[in-house]
Amino acid sequence: MSVAVAAPPGPKLSLLTSLAYRPGGGNPLDFFTSIAREYGDVVYYRMGGEQLFLVGNPQQVKDILVTNNRNFTKSRGLERSKRLLGNGLLTSEGAVHLRQRRLMQPAFHRERIAGYGSVMVEYADRVRRSWIDGATLDVAREMNRLTLSIVGKTLFDADVESQAAAVGEALTGVVESFWLMLLPFSSVLERLPVPKMRRARVARARLDAIIYRFIADRRASGRDHGDLLSMLLAAQDEDDGTVMTDQQVRDEAMTIFLAGHETTANALTWTWYLLSQNPDAAARVHEEVDRVLQGRLPSMADIPSLAYVERVVTDSMRLYPPAWIVGRRAIADYPVGPYVAPARSILIMSPYIIQRDSRFYADADRFVPDRWTPEFKAALPPFAYFPFGGGPRRCIGESFAWMELILVVAAIAQQWELHLVPGHPVVPQPVVTLRTKHGMRMTVTRR
Numbered sequence: 001m002s003v004a005v006a007a008p009p010g011p012k013l014s015l016l017t018s019l020a021y022r023p024g025g026g027n028p029l030d031f032f033t034s035i036a037r038e039y040g041d042v043v044y045y046r047m048g049g050e051q052l053f054l055v056g057n058p059q060q061v062k063d064i065l066v067t068n069n070r071n072f073t074k075s076r077g078l079e080r081s082k083r084l085l086g087n088g089l090l091t092s093e094g095a096v097h098l099r100q101r102r103l104m105q106p107a108f109h110r111e112r113i114a115g116y117g118s119v120m121v122e123y124a125d126r127v128r129r130s131w132i133d134g135a136t137l138d139v140a141r142e143m144n145r146l147t148l149s150i151v152g153k154t155l156f157d158a159d160v161e162s163q164a165a166a167v168g169e170a171l172t173g174v175v176e177s178f179w180l181m182l183l184p185f186s187s188v189l190e191r192l193p194v195p196k197m198r199r200a201r202v203a204r205a206r207l208d209a210i211i212y213r214f215i216a217d218r219r220a221s222g223r224d225h226g227d228l229l230s231m232l233l234a235a236q237d238e239d240d241g242t243v244m245t246d247q248q249v250r251d252e253a254m255t256i257f258l259a260g261h262e263t264t265a266n267a268l269t270w271t272w273y274l275l276s277q278n279p280d281a282a283a284r285v286h287e288e289v290d291r292v293l294q295g296r297l298p299s300m301a302d303i304p305s306l307a308y309v310e311r312v313v314t315d316s317m318r319l320y321p322p323a324w325i326v327g328r329r330a331i332a333d334y335p336v337g338p339y340v341a342p343a344r345s346i347l348i349m350s351p352y353i354i355q356r357d358s359r360f361y362a363d364a365d366r367f368v369p370d371r372w373t374p375e376f377k378a379a380l381p382p383f384a385y386f387p388f389g390g391g392p393r394r395c396i397g398e399s400f401a402w403m404e405l406i407l408v409v410a411a412i413a414q415q416w417e418l419h420l421v422p423g424h425p426v427v428p429q430p431v432v433t434l435r436t437k438h439g440m441r442m443t444v445t446r447r
Helices: 015-019 028-039 058-067 076-085 094-108 110-130 139-156 161-175 186-191 195-221 228-234 246-277 279-293 300-305 307-319 374-379 398-415
Strands: 042-047 050-055 072-074 136-138 326-330 334-336 339-341 346-349 416-420 428-430 434-436 441-446
Touching (some): 015 042, 028 042, 028 428, 050 339, 058 346, 094 110, 094 246, 110 139, 110 398, 136 139, 139 161, 139 246, 139 398, 195 228, 228 246, 246 398, 246 434, 246 441, 279 300, 300 307, 307 398, 398 416
Antiparallel strands (some): 042 050, 136 441
């Protein structure tokens, strides 16, 4: 059966819109939300020479990501992301992906992650001490600086705090080129003197220089630091005993370095924003933190007692999932409900849309941490909440991220209240991750 026989409903896009790969003309969140509401759980449209299916039913999402995952590869966004990330864990496929994931898994084992907790708290304490009562800060930048320092120390045993601004700038340069990279002929565009593309090229070179310096320093010292970088350098192929080249190590390191701090920084930024808009929730966070910690720094042992902080972070990632969109390219024809997605078509699933669906969440657009009772979680369909993806490609750093989010929120809330600067525009910027378009200007007040 071909898609022409049983095409799902969907928007009829203008020729110009369908030629480009810019959903909603630069407003993808509005575009995807509106077509999901108008056309239902399977929506079909053509764009940028691709056939696309937006899938909004949690069971179908599970079937794509878990049950039938072998029928899919990563889609256009991550195909193009190879220019930055190389053939790392996020972009590699098949046997290469399995091998690399197996090599890296030990760095994310439970016991090892427990050891990272003290580093997370130490760096959160550094950041909170650097703030001045009454100061106005871009909290998005502050959270990026913090999570970059944490990932640098825990996974590469490197102090990157001094380079945080440079890395942040470089990353923004790359991220801003995301939608341009998805356009047809983007490889040609990349070589043209387009300012955004030029910035992305320079940014990529700066990030490469930082990562290659980590690798060179570690190879020169020959010392095993017990971190991810040491594991990557020491890892040997089971079949032929070869070790990874600098290029392969760079690809994996770059992936973890960027994915491991960018997503968490975004989740933290949105959490502070939501707390500033919901004073009752903020007051409950402060009450819980004061009661549990009794004035000392948080530790991993405190996490089970910080139940409300965890609910706050959970509902924040429901409303503003850092990985807001997941795409898969079908290898063979694939049935989606009563329809068939042909081979090579792209199936798109958006946590942002499904996690705001009123079928699964009462007051779906409201921040309600208390919704996350054990009973509610048990009754929620699998994949009605999936901020970390699912299946064999589920985020390898998920438990690392949860621990970091809870510990950082607790450590900062212990000493500070954060209030959005009146009139500051809060606009989500959906690129590779869900950023804040204008940063997040907040005033910090010492408690």
